Amino acid sequence: MTPRQDGKISLQLPNLGSQLSWEAAELRPLLAAFSVELPEAQPPSAEQVEKLKEFAGGDYGHEAVQSVAAAAFLYLYLSVASKYGVLPTVDILVWSELPTGAGLGSSAAYSVCLAGALLFGCGAVSYPLQEGQETARWTKEELDVINRLAFRGEQVIHGNPSGVDNAVSTWGGALRYISGQISVLKSVPTLRILLTNTKVPRSTKILVAGVKAKLLEFPTIMEPMLATIDAISRECEGILEAMTKDPSQEHYSRLEDLVDINQHLLNGIGVGHALLDRVCQVTSSHGLHSKLTGAGGGGCAITLLRPGTAPSAVEDAIRDLTRCGFECWETVIGAPGISAHALPCLKAEVQKALKGS
Amino acid sequence: MTPRQDGKISLQLPNLGSQLSWEAAELRPLLAAFSVELPEAQPPSAEQVEKLKEFAGGDYGHEAVQSVAAAAFLYLYLSVASKYGVLPTVDILVWSELPTGAGLGSSAAYSVCLAGALLFGCGAVSYPLQEGQETARWTKEELDVINRLAFRGEQVIHGNPSGVDNAVSTWGGALRYISGQISVLKSVPTLRILLTNTKVPRSTKILVAGVKAKLLEFPTIMEPMLATIDAISRECEGILEAMTKDPSQEHYSRLEDLVDINQHLLNGIGVGHALLDRVCQVTSSHGLHSKLTGAGGGGCAITLLRPGTAPSAVEDAIRDLTRCGFECWETVIGAPGISAHALPCLKAEVQKALKGS
Numbered sequence: 107m108t109p110r111q112d113g114k115i116s117l118q119l120p121n122l123g124s125q126l127s128w129e130a131a132e133l134r135p136l137l138a139a140f141s142v143e144l145p146e147a148q149p150p151s152a153e154q155v156e157k158l159k160e161f162a163g164g165d166y167g168h169e170a171v172q173s174v175a176a177a178a179f180l181y182l183y184l185s186v187a188s189k190y191g192v193l194p195t196v197d198i199l200v201w202s203e204l205p206t207g208a209g210l211g212s213s214a215a216y217s218v219c220l221a222g223a224l225l226f227g228c229g230a231v232s233y234p235l236q237e238g239q240e241t242a243r244w245t246k247e248e249l250d251v252i253n254r255l256a257f258r259g260e261q262v263i264h265g266n267p268s269g270v271d272n273a274v275s276t277w278g279g280a281l282r283y284i285s286g287q288i289s290v291l292k293s294v295p296t297l298r299i300l301l302t303n304t305k306v307p308r309s310t311k312i313l314v315a316g317v318k319a320k321l322l323e324f325p326t327i328m329e330p331m332l333a334t335i336d337a338i339s340r341e342c343e344g345i346l347e348a349m350t351k352d353p354s355q356e357h358y359s360r361l362e363d364l365v366d367i368n369q370h371l372l373n374g375i376g377v378g379h380a381l382l383d384r385v386c387q388v389t390s391s392h393g394l395h396s397k398l399t400g401a402g403g404g405g406c407a408i409t410l411l412r413p414g415t416a417p418s419a420v421e422d423a424i425r426d427l428t429r430c431g432f433e434c435w436e437t438v439i440g441a442p443g444i445s446a447h448a449l450p451c452l453k454a455e456v457q458k459a460l461k462g463s
Numbered sequence: 464m465t466p467r468q469d470g471k472i473s474l475q476l477p478n479l480g481s482q483l484s485w486e487a488a489e490l491r492p493l494l495a496a497f498s499v500e501l502p503e504a505q506p507p508s509a510e511q512v513e514k515l516k517e518f519a520g521g522d523y524g525h526e527a528v529q530s531v532a533a534a535a536f537l538y539l540y541l542s543v544a545s546k547y548g549v550l551p552t553v554d555i556l557v558w559s560e561l562p563t564g565a566g567l568g569s570s571a572a573y574s575v576c577l578a579g580a581l582l583f584g585c586g587a588v589s590y591p592l593q594e595g596q597e598t599a600r601w602t603k604e605e606l607d608v609i610n611r612l613a614f615r616g617e618q619v620i621h622g623n624p625s626g627v628d629n630a631v632s633t634w635g636g637a638l639r640y641i642s643g644q645i646s647v648l649k650s651v652p653t654l655r656i657l658l659t660n661t662k663v664p665r666s667t668k669i670l671v672a673g674v675k676a677k678l679l680e681f682p683t684i685m686e687p688m689l690a691t692i693d694a695i696s697r698e699c700e701g702i703l704e705a706m707t708k709d710p711s712q713e714h715y716s717r718l719e720d721l722v723d724i725n726q727h728l729l730n731g732i733g734v735g736h737a738l739l740d741r742v743c744q745v746t747s748s749h750g751l752h753s754k755l756t757g758a759g760g761g762g763c764a765i766t767l768l769r770p771g772t773a774p775s776a777v778e779d780a781i782r783d784l785t786r787c788g789f790e791c792w793e794t795v796i797g798a799p800g801i802s803a804h805a806l807p808c809l810k811a812e813v814q815k816a817l818k819g820s
Binding site for chain 2: 320323324326327330331333334337338340341360363364366367370371373374378380383387390
């Protein structure tokens with residue numbers, strides 16, 4: 107986010123090929139309608155979201171990801187401006203390497219970053235980065251403010267999100283989600299994973315509806331299966347905690363067993379896909395264990411890598427997965443949440459995009 | 464079984480390429496050691512089985528299916544002869560089209576047929592077929608006697624069998640097996656199935672040991688999974704009963720869902736195999752639903768066919784499965800158990816084998 111002096115607000119999303127800008131004077135009349143003095147639980151109304159999409163304009167089409175992204179930005183901007191009485195005239199450039207609609211929470215990462223930037227822009231949170239630091243994070247209290255606002259962005263994008271995605275983008279590490287309650291796991295190791303996008307489009311809403319229908323049709327079968335998935339999470343939590351104290355190959359072996367069992371159960375409740383099974387088969391032929399991530403039904407799979415997994419085994423798996431038409435990234439889970447990064451530490455292409463703006 | 468007058472007993476297993484015969488005078492000295500006045504639960508001892516394998520002779524090797532089959536025959540023959548004081552001098556020819564070691568209960572079918580024939584040979588059960596009938600079955604009381612003896616044959620072959628296989632071969636239809644207790648389901652429809660042999664060899668003992676090890680390692684996960692498999696059986700029992708009253712496509716649709724869920728759970732508890740998954744994938748591409756049968760880990764899969772499944776769909780599926788190197792048969796489940804068949808109703812190749820003997 108960089109200040110500009112011409113009374114305009116711009117939003118650049120180079121990875122989506124989108125560039126929009128508005129006059130602060132245009133936005134001012136909308137402020138009254140976007141007061142965040144709403145009860146916490148009340149989501150943005152469908153009318154508000156529609157209005158913002160129209161206002162966002164652009165030639166992307168009403169349901170396009172660019173249009174939705176612009177609406178979420180405007181909602182967050184107007185909410186913050188309304189609450190703090192400031193309309194910061196800024197250039198906002200969001201660089202995102204996450205595929206959208208793949209179940210990776212790209213919208214949450216987007217909402218959290220916007221929330222952090224806009225709250226700082228209005229003076230509601232500090233800027234944590236000190237001279238000479240490469241990255242820095244906000245205080246717990248500030249992160250809580252960022253997370254709450256980001257959830258509103260998620261509501262604009264998803265309608266009725268669980269809040270898990272924005273929470274993990276805010277806090278990092280790993281979270282526990284039980285009956286709508288989110289809590290942070292105290293100690294989790296950073297796990298090396300391979301993330302594979304099958305590129306099969308899926309709808310979380312349709313998948314959730316399918317599970318609910320099966321639960322109604324076969325309650326005595328679906329209930330214990332869902333309970334087993336829950337038991338796997340709890341077992342996994344214990345292993346992750348033990349790993350931070352005494353990491354051993356035995357822990358990885360247990361995690362691999364749980365990955366396999368969970369994948370079979372997810373297939374059993376009806377959120378699998380033949381191409382997710384393909385990912386599992388291909389990685390299994392390289393001795394690696396995979397499961398779907400997100401809502402399932404397509405989207406991405408994660409493959410657990412051990413610290414000692416040979417680069418050649420990973421490269422071979424990536425080659426075979428790429429041949430199936432999938433896209434792979436090696437990354438980690440259990441990484442930090444929202445952080446402020448010093449400009450010189452950013453990747454060259456991001457610096458270039460920032461200069462171009 | 465046909466009587467012979469030369470004081471010999473012969474066992475012909477043309478499908479195994481095995482032909483053995485003994486003098487009744489040779490067998491008489493063994494009678495004392497095979498009295499069935501043993502407690503019901505006491506299985507044949509390892510020494511008895513070893514002795515019978517040696518006695519059976521043949522050039523098949525000690526653990527060969529032919530040697531085990533001969534030992535089971537001799538055990539049943541001597542048990543019956545000892546109990547009823549008769550050594551029937553007979554030719555026994557067993558025609559079996561079931562693959563051995565594929566988890567299809569071929570040994571139970573063999574034991575039950577031998578038990579029925581030998582008990583009739585000693586006058587312990589009647590011969591149920593009346594003039595002009597094509598097939599006939601024994602009374603409940605007689606079937607119970609046949610089943611109990613057949614279980615001894617299974618013990619010779621498997622050591623510690625559950626008794627389910629000989630029970631279903633005896634009674635036919637479908638059975639309920641709960642905590643070692645077997646009971647017959649009152650009304651079950653005859654279901655068309657495709658039976659596919661992956662030809663992957665597997666050991667029931669090793670598979671059971673694997674499940675037990677997982678149960679010890681992850682009790683909170685494995686217990687609800689096993690309970691879910693149990694719930695599927697109970698749900699299925701209800702559907703099968705409803706189908707005999709009012710068969711509908713809706714019932715098949717529910718059975719197909721349960722087949723899929725069960726297959727995923729069986730994979731989850733660790734008794735799947737990549738080639739069983741292949742069967743599921745191939746049949747799924749023809750709109751058909753499959754699961755492993757028997758102990759899993761290889762062996763056979765069953766594919767449910769609806770009464771209205773087009774022959775061309777089945778043929779296409781069989782073609783694709785055969786291309787994978789599998790062997791398929793279309794058959795039914797819920798058929799009658801042990802039956803006496805009139806000679807003219809047997810297949811030509813069986814009649815030919817009988818004449819050759």
